[in-house]
Amino acid sequence: MQGRPRDPARDEAIRKAALELVTERGYRGMSMEGVAARSGVSKQAVYRRYASKGELLLDALDSVGREVFPVPDTGSLRSDLLPMVRAAFDLHRYSDKAFSQAVAAEAAQGPDFARLAVESVINPRRDLFRGIIARARERGEVTCPDDDVLIDLIYGPMWYALLFDFDRLTDEYAESITDAVLAAARPA
Amino acid sequence: MQGRPRDPARDEAIRKAALELVTERGYRGMSMEGVAARSGVSKQAVYRRYASKGELLLDALDSVGREVFPVPDTGSLRSDLLPMVRAAFDLHRYSDKAFSQAVAAEAAQGPDFARLAVESVINPRRDLFRGIIARARERGEVTCPDDDVLIDLIYGPMWYALLFDFDRLTDEYAESITDAVLAAARPA
Amino acid sequence: MQGRPRDPARDEAIRKAALELVTERGYRGMSMEGVAARSGVSKQAVYRRYASKGELLLDALDSVGREVFPVPDTGSLRSDLLPMVRAAFDLHRYSDKAFSQAVAAEAAQGPDFARLAVESVINPRRDLFRGIIARARERGEVTCPDDDVLIDLIYGPMWYALLFDFDRLTDEYAESITDAVLAAARPA
Amino acid sequence: MQGRPRDPARDEAIRKAALELVTERGYRGMSMEGVAARSGVSKQAVYRRYASKGELLLDALDSVGREVFPVPDTGSLRSDLLPMVRAAFDLHRYSDKAFSQAVAAEAAQGPDFARLAVESVINPRRDLFRGIIARARERGEVTCPDDDVLIDLIYGPMWYALLFDFDRLTDEYAESITDAVLAAARPA
DNA sequence: CCTTAATCGAGACGGTACGTCCTGTCTTGTT
DNA sequence: AACAAGACAGGACGTACCGTCTCGATTAAGG
Known part of the structure; x- marks a missing residue:
């Protein structure tokens, strides 16, 4: 038997409240208590779905x-x-700024969430680049052995900027980083 | 100035306790309350010295x-x-792992600490590389216009790995990153 | 009447669980939740039978x-x-100690249960004494006008001892109380 | 050293709120949470003073x-x-009705509070009667050996009536009980 | 030498959030 | 209908930190 099914409307309300709070008030301002209150849902209903702030965060992000x-x-x-x-x-x-910073904050606080985040957010995004690089390698545009290093050269600086609130993620910076990746991909 | 001077032994005890706690139990396990308790100092004595967990963190790190x-x-x-x-x-x-992760956690939680951290930790470390790059530029080994991008290529991936608890900061990785920086420094 | 009839086995299981819990863990340890869990019955099945903890308590006692x-x-x-x-x-x-104390606890918490308890537990027990006293009155052994006072002299001290956990309900005490009742029944 | 002293005004406010709540809403309606809220005091401040609802109850009563x-x-x-x-x-x-019923409710829920209540409320009240009985014994008005039984004959029925919400504590009833005690004090 | 003022410990204080438990109701699908 | 399962709002539980605030007791430098 499977009992009363969870109300999808509540799922939605919870995620919405979480997103709003994290956007408006940052990581610190998003509490389980606050999410429950804003979504008009009991605390239990939140904890039933998410064992921790982190899980909720990721699901909302997803x-x-x-x-x-x-x-x-x-x-x-x-x-x-x-x-x-x-x-x-x-x-x-x-x-996504506030949101990603929240993910960073939570990730930095313990490996449990870090693993979760890698799985559900970090890796999927990295994968987007793998196809591009693979095709380029076939064309001979990439000779360096390790794809991951190239991807680190993109996302590393990005999270670094996010983490320390550098105001650097401009289009020019994107170009600089892209050129660095290109150079690293086919070193002299 | 008059009145009783601050006891330097307490300064020391506080920093020590902070370091120990953050090392043993991570960012979450380091509370002002806990630092005071472990160092055998009153909470007030801690707050007199540091307005926030972040300040203490940085000073301890320093x-x-x-x-x-x-x-x-x-x-x-x-x-x-x-x-x-x-x-x-x-x-x-x-x-420094636990410690740097704590800095990351705090930085991600708000721009106030982020600014502080940049000033006292991030930039000084970046500066170490500036001299090297400047000399290399004189020798013609660096033609790319922006030193900062090169430094980002080093520290970006490092903090990225720290943040998401990648176990990647090996010597080989250091070599890969170094080579990437070299390639980016003098693009074809 | 239509629909599925109530399963008497469940009636039984519920009462049994209630008795066990109240005996093992006292009034505090008997929750509707716990009874349902221990009896392997759904909460609904419990509430269908008893509108409140008190009703269940009394029925179990009965x-x-x-x-x-x-x-x-x-x-x-x-x-x-x-x-x-x-x-x-x-x-x-x-x-019956734990059980009676549970009845006392519940009764003290509100007149609704108190009334119920009086009806189903207190009065029936008092009635046991009425016949005895009536016969004694006919024999001239009782001259005091009010039977109820005499019964209060028995049950009053008993519940008093139960309530405050006096360890006094010994055989000697029973004798003392009996003699007091006798004296009160035919005052000088 | 002894730190900041407790604010007696808060002591007072807490007790007052507890009394009010128990009077207005009975035992069930007096929660630690509610007391804190009504007294305008933090929950901590309440728990710092009283480890449990029972302790607060008794102190308020006192x-x-x-x-x-x-x-x-x-x-x-x-x-x-x-x-x-x-x-x-x-x-x-x-x-004192609501109040005494609250004491009864709490006492019936466990021996810890029962002991406390006996010490601080029950026994002091019993002692009031000891002098009277002692003097009467000297005058030869009391021949029964045990004072305590006589006192039980008074307080037993009283708490019994309180517990089950009998509306019986009238002046006539007081007279009946008194006469019963007299008879028991000097049995034929 | 004797104020004067900041330090110290201890710990109270109002808050906010935590995560758990129970109450009594409700909503599924199954029997 | 009753049933198992379990979701649901609501409310209380007791705990942990936060950063601020009294206390009374030191502890130096400056008058």
Whole structure:
């Protein structure tokens, strides 16, 4: 037997409240208590779904209609990469900033959440770049052995900027980073 | 000035307790309350010295006998860079890991601490690389216009790994990153 | 009437669980939740039968095979009374202690349950003594006008001892109380 | 060293709130949370003073200006006893009813509080009668060996009536009980 | 030498959030 | 209908820190 099913409307309300709170007031301002209050849901209903603030955070993040960014395939690594990097930086510079900082805050507080975040947020995003790099490698545009290092060169600086609130994720910066990746991909 | 002077022994005890707690129990396990208790000092004595957990964190970090790493000057960018990157990665992989993660956690929670951390920890460390790069530029080893991007290529991936608890800050990784910086420094 | 009839096995299981819990863990340890869990019955099934913890308590109490104590008729008030008082004290001193204390706790918390308890537990027990006293009155052993006062002299001290956990309900005490009742029944 | 002293005004406010709540809403309506809220004091401040609802209850009870009832000494047991019994019944019939029922409820829920209550409330009240009985014994008005039984004959029925919400603590009842005590004190 | 003023410990204080438990109701699908 | 399962709002529980605030007791430097 399976009992009364969870009310999807509540799922929704909880995620919405979490998103709002984290956006408006940052990581510190999003409490389980606050989420319950704002969503008009009992604390139990929140804890039934999420054992911790972190889980809720990730699920809320997931549920945001991650509009799929079409991975480009132009035949040139640079022109494939640049718009992707720009899009990533833009996203984290504006709409997702508070959110990503919350993820960073939680991740830095313990490996449990870190693992979770890697699985559900970090890796999927990294994967977007793997196809591009693989194709470029076939074309001979990439000779360095390790794809992951190249991806680290993109996301590393991005999270670094997010973490310390550098106001650096501009289009020019995206270009600089892209060029660095290109250089590293095919070292002299 | 008059009145009873602050007891330096207490300064020390507080920093020590903070370090111990953050090392043993991570960011979450270091509370002002706990620091006071462990150091055998009153809460007031802590707050008199540090307005916030963050300030204490940074000061404790500062006070760790930052044994000055002698910045090398070998005449070649690669051989200057590599030991520095290795040392940085090593430090954050072992002794300073919990501590740096605490800094990350706090920084991600608000711009106030982020600014503070940049000033007292992030920038000084970046500066270590500036001299190296400047000398290399004079020798013609660096043609890319922006030093900061190069430094981001080092520290970005490092903090990224710290943040999400990647176990990646090995010597090989230091070499990969160094090579990427070299390639980016003098793009084809 | 239509629909599925109630399962008597569940009636039984519920009462049993209630008795066990109240005996093992006292009033505090008997929750509707706990009863449902222990009896392997849904909470709804419990609430369908009993609107409140109190009702369940009383019904469970009732259902305990109240082995009927044969009311004596020896021709003398004292020898009728004494075994009855002893039996009552004994019962509440041992097997029924936790249970009666639970009834007391619930009764003290509101007049609703108090009324219920009086009806289903208190009065029936008082009635046991009425016949004895009536017969004694006919024999001229009782001259005081009010039977109820005499019964209060028995049960009052008993519940008082139960309430404040006096360890006083011994056989000697039963004798003392009986003698007091006798004296009060035919005052000088 | 002894730190900041507790604010007596808060002591007072807490007790007052507890009294009000228990009077207005009964035992069930008095929660630690509610007391804190009504008294405008933090929950901590309440828990710092009282480890449990019971302790607070007793202290609040104690603090009520128990106007000392002058123990009479008229030379006759009956005329000493009657006003005392009347006063006791009256008190518990009116002003103290909710309060005493709360004490009963808590006492019935566990021996810890029961012991506490006996010590601070039950025994002191019993002691009021000891002097009277002792004097009467000297005068030869009391021949029964045990004072405690006589006192049980008074307080037993009283708490019994309180517990099950009998509306019986009238002046006539006080007289009946007094006469019963007299009879029991000097049995034929 | 004797104020004067900041320090010290201890710990109270109002808050806020934590995560758990129970109450009594309700909503599923199953029997 | 009753049933198991379990979601639900609400409310209380007792605990932990936060940062501020009294206390009375030191502890130096400056008058």
